[in-house]
Amino acid sequence: MDEILLLDAAERYLKGEMNEQEKASFEQMRRTNPELDQLVVEHHFFLNEMNRYSSIKSFKNNLHETQAKLEAEGVLKEKALSAGAKVITLYKRYKKTIAIAASIAGITSLLTYAASNLVAPKADINQVQELSKKIDDIKKTTDAQGSELNKVKDDLKVPNVKFKSSGTAFLIDAKGYLATNAHIIKNSSTVVVLNSKGEEYKAGIAFIDNTKDLAILKIADSEFKPVPLPYAISKSTTDIAEPIYTFGYPRNDIVYGEGYLSAKTGFNGDTLTCQIDVPANPGNSGGPVFNENGEVIGILSTRQLETEGAVFAIQSKYIYKALDELKKNEEYADIKVPSVSSVKKMERKLQARKVKDFIFMVKGN
Amino acid sequence: MKVYPNDDLLLKGLASNDKQAIEVLYKENFGLIQTYILNNSGTTDDAKDIFQEAMIVLYEKAASGSFELTAQIKTYVYSVCRRLWLKRLQQSQRYNSPVESLDEVVPVEDELEEHQKKNEAYLMMEKAMGHIGEPCKSLLEAYYLQGKNMQEIAENFGYTNADNAKNQKYKCLMRLKKLFFTQYKNGN
Numbered sequence: 001m002d003e004i005l006l007l008d009a010a011e012r013y014l015k016g017e018m019n020e021q022e023k024a025s026f027e028q029m030r031r032t033n034p035e036l037d038q039l040v041v042e043h044h045f046f047l048n049e050m051n052r053y054s055s056i057k058s059f060k061n062n063l064h065e066t067q068a069k070l071e072a073e074g075v076l077k078e079k080a081l082s083a084g085a086k087v088i089t090l091y092k093r094y095k096k097t098i099a100i101a102a103s104i105a106g107i108t109s110l111l112t113y114a115a116s117n118l119v120a121p122k123a124d125i126n127q128v129q130e131l132s133k134k135i136d137d138i139k140k141t142t143d144a145q146g147s148e149l150n151k152v153k154d155d156l157k158v159p160n161v162k163f164k165s166s167g168t169a170f171l172i173d174a175k176g177y178l179a180t181n182a183h184i185i186k187n188s189s190t191v192v193v194l195n196s197k198g199e200e201y202k203a204g205i206a207f208i209d210n211t212k213d214l215a216i217l218k219i220a221d222s223e224f225k226p227v228p229l230p231y232a233i234s235k236s237t238t239d240i241a242e243p244i245y246t247f248g249y250p251r252n253d254i255v256y257g258e259g260y261l262s263a264k265t266g267f268n269g270d271t272l273t274c275q276i277d278v279p280a281n282p283g284n285s286g287g288p289v290f291n292e293n294g295e296v297i298g299i300l301s302t303r304q305l306e307t308e309g310a311v312f313a314i315q316s317k318y319i320y321k322a323l324d325e326l327k328k329n330e331e332y333a334d335i336k337v338p339s340v341s342s343v344k345k346m347e348r349k350l351q352a353r354k355v356k357d358f359i360f361m362v363k364g365n
Numbered sequence: 366m367k368v369y370p371n372d373d374l375l376l377k378g379l380a381s382n383d384k385q386a387i388e389v390l391y392k393e394n395f396g397l398i399q400t401y402i403l404n405n406s407g408t409t410d411d412a413k414d415i416f417q418e419a420m421i422v423l424y425e426k427a428a429s430g431s432f433e434l435t436a437q438i439k440t441y442v443y444s445v446c447r448r449l450w451l452k453r454l455q456q457s458q459r460y461n462s463p464v465e466s467l468d469e470v471v472p473v474e475d476e477l478e479e480h481q482k483k484n485e486a487y488l489m490m491e492k493a494m495g496h497i498g499e500p501c502k503s504l505l506e507a508y509y510l511q512g513k514n515m516q517e518i519a520e521n522f523g524y525t526n527a528d529n530a531k532n533q534k535y536k537c538l539m540r541l542k543k544l545f546f547t548q549y550k551n552g553n
Contacts, residue, residue, distance in 0.1 A: 004532060004539075007539065042542075046546075049486055049545070050490070050509050052483065052486070053486075054509060056425075056508040060417075060421070063417050063421075066388050067417070069388075075391075076399075105492070145539055282522060364459060
């Protein structure tokens with residue numbers, strides 16, 4: 001009830017229906033009572049909104065009525081869409097300009113024709129012959145260059161063979177040594193590696209161990225430029241549940257995958273491998289498995305056929321074992337594997353960007 | 366600056382909600398707008414809608430009293446309609462390519478933003494009115510919209526006296542305010 005009285009007072013005040021005395025006492029109340037003041041302000045706003053609502057509503061009514069009336073009188077006709085309307089308006093608007101432009105163009109072309117006829121020198125037969133001789137000379141040089149090029153190409157060229165298998169490999173020594181799976185290049189006479197930029201290098205097999213499914217390749221291509229490796233090869237095993245990531249070439253582009261180490265041993269308790277949980281497809285074979293520090297902890301190798309998501313990796317310490325074996329041969333005595341990762345503590349995205357250039361696609365026939 | 370005496374007269378008529386002014390505005394402008402909208406993947410109904418909204422924008426302007434016409438009404442209406450239509454096309458994703466215009470336009474973005482806000486408040490009030498139910502709705506409309514006095518209202522609505530009607534009116538008003546302000550606060 002109180003509220004209604006207050007509201008009534010506020011409304012009468014706002015509408016100017018109060019007498020002087022009433023108004024003065026109301027204003028006095030308003031000054032001392034912030035709640036009342038708030039009510040007055042709010043009500044003022046609300047009444048304004050109401051007024052606007054009311055006037056727009058009646059305006060809308062009038063609009064509707066007028067429109068209906070005009071429609072009934074047939075003043076507002078439904079127009080059919082005329083497709084050409086815009087073009088015609090454009091044409092009408094620019095008719096004059098078009099005409100002037102066309103005549104200027106015509107005159108200019110006539111003048112140019114006349115001028116070129118007048119100024120152009122008449123060709124001398126001797127000159128023409130000389131020119132054709134020159135062209136012959138140029139042709140000869142080009143031919144010579146072409147054959148030279150072909151010779152160079154033959155030297156460089158990766159033999160044109162059909163590749164049967166493909167997988168992934170990664171550098172373990174900047175000098176061009178790569179680790180991969182033995183099964184990818186088994187029985188291959190030619191091995192080619194491609195990096196993520198699409199540069200192709202010939203490679204030879206330096207070491208192969210079919211039982212461990214591990215192979216070391218050596219790039220034998222003068223085009224290859226060594227760049228220091230950003231990652232290290234870990235000598236120890238990693239703990240279960242540690243996050244890992246891989247790179248591989250299941251298709252023609254390099255593909256990133258991430259997961260975790262799910263068991264320290266492989267299929268049927270195989271101590272050579274460990275189990276990781278990461279999306280993998282056939283072309284991923286031979287790819288590096290990195291831990292968070294950017295250290296290679298394994299080589300992705302086989303996938304258990306019947307279980308999705310179970311992937312096995314050869315533990316990285318076996319890379320060292322293979323290298324020990326290899327170093328007995330003097331030719332390979334200088335292999336040095338990086339043991340410190342320069343991408344450690346870097347954000348994963350940055351790590352991946354640095355690392356991916358050192359991962360290659362392997363093709364064998 | 367050019368003065369358009371005829372246009373000024375029209376605006377005054379519009380501000381006072383004069384049907385004749387509305388009729389003239391329709392006759393002089395609707396054809397152009399219809400052509401524009403039909404040529405830009407709209408229908409005649411779209412044209413009517415857009416034109417009405419533009420009329421409301423113009424009415425708000427005219428009624429505010431502070432509106433100075435710096436261009437012909439025709440140009441203004443065309444600019445408003447064009448802007449409204451482009452916006453609607455964008456919202457419905459029918460927007461293919463920017464619609465080229467051969468006619469003169471004036472900037473109306475600020476006005477339309479203001480109109481948008483006012484329109485939101487209008488819709489809130491409409492919704493609140495729709496929710497309070499009868500007899501509150503008719504009672505409030507009779508007093509605030511039609512300007513009837515409490516005595517008349519008491520007779521029409523069958524209240525014993527004007528004071529009873531007044532009490533009832535305030536009860537309704539309090540509910541309406543509550544409905545309106547809940548929306549208003551949520552909207553902001």
